[in-house]
Amino acid sequence: MRTVHTLLLPMLLLSGCAMLPAEQGNLYDMRRQAEDAYANSEDDRAEKLLVGLLRAVPNDAEAWFYLGNLYARTNRPEQATQAYQKALLLNGGDARAWHNMGVVRLREAWAAFIRAHDVSAPDNALHAKVETVISAMEKIPLEGLTRQARPAPSASPAAGGTTK
DSSP, rough: HHHHHHHHHHHHHHHHHSOOHHHHHHHHHHHHHHHHHHHHHHHHHHHHHHHHHHHHHHHHHHHHHHHHHHHHHTHHHHHHHHHHHHHHOOOOHHHHHHHHHHHHHHHHHHHHHHHHHHOOOOOSHHHHHHHHHHHHHHTTTTOOOOBBBEEEEEEEGGGOOOOO
């Protein structure tokens, strides 16, 4: 009898995880609503919907990608990078996620070099090195990498070349 329970329990647990057609429909509706909220810049609503969708379907690479975009757009680079990394764990061939994660990291690097330049003394050797790096980075075709318009450390990649 004990063996029967041992065999039946995993089967019952697994069958409880299967989604009913109505639940799948709700997930499709949730995805559509999340996409609409994202497109309309309803960031709080889009975030809640995407997080809810990912609770139900944690292996949805596209939802992780859009959550990364949302976090980048709302100046949360660490969370954006984590979401892009999760998307890439699920779909390592997604060039958009690689690109957007690169943009987020470039903007963070830009802000760090600008800050290093601002706090280092002009006669310090590091000041000259940082100046060289900043000059090189200004040649990167990405919005916001100019000294006149210094981005916040977590500026949104969507403002300067991320893909959707």
